[in-house]
Amino acid sequence: MTDQHWFAAPAGGEPAGAADGPTRIAELRGVIDHxxxxxxxxxxxxxxxxxxxxxxxTDEATVRSPDRVRQVLDRVSDLAVGNxxxxxxxxxxxxxxxxxxxRxxxxxxxxxxxxxxxGEER
Ligand SMILES: C=C(O[C@@H]1C=C(C(=O)O)C=C[C@H]1O)C(=O)O
Known part of the structure; x- marks a missing residue:
């Protein structure tokens, strides 16, 4: 991967030191639950x-549809980068x-x- 850093603090977040570590962890876990x-x-x-x-x-090949899977994964990858x-x-x-x-x-x-x-056996 490039030197792009994904983990920068989000803009507008709590200023550092506004809540102590355990309090902030509890708050953020609440955000995650939501x-x-x-x-x-x-x-x-x-x-x-x-x-x-x-x-x-009606068949396993259509269920698996590997071309469609690739398309979905490529699209999701692009969407992730965009977000x-x-x-x-x-x-x-x-x-x-x-x-x-x-499955x-x-x-x-x-x-x-x-x-x-x-049904056919009946
Ligand atoms: C939903 C489909 O079937 C399966 C599930 C997919 C998915 O969850 O996106 C994609 C391809 C298939 O493995 C599909 O054919 O579109």
Whole structure:
């Protein structure tokens, strides 16, 4: 990576020394808890869209769609840079997310196939 530094103090933050270390840590953990609440709500929404999209997939290759995965990861990397965040953190997070969502999609596909073949046997 370049000498770009991602960890500069955000502008407008608490002046140094305004709260002691433990107090500030507790405050910032509260901020993180609130952000996690919003992040999970958005991830739940994203997951629902993936589930709806999966209903239209009929094979494993379409579930995996590696070209689309690359496109999403490239886009997320660019968005991270644009938002002043280390792109490795965003890409690593999305890799894990997409791995899990791919597993979820494969399970959905298998369940649909099992239900279809059980229906055929009747
Ligand atoms: C959602 C899709 O399927 C999978 C999940 C993706 C994601 O979470 O962004 C991307 C590619 C696929 O592995 C898709 O095909 O767009």
């Amino acid at each position: 952000l996690d609440q919003r992040i999970i709500a958005l991830l739940a929404e994203r997951t629902r869209v993936v589930q709806e999209l999966t209903a239209h997939k 002043g965040m280390p792109p490795e953190v965003a890409v690593g997070t999305y890799r894990a997310l997409i791995d899990e969502l791919t 979820m999609q494969l399970d959905m596909l298998a369940a649909r196939r099992a239900a279809a073949s059980a």
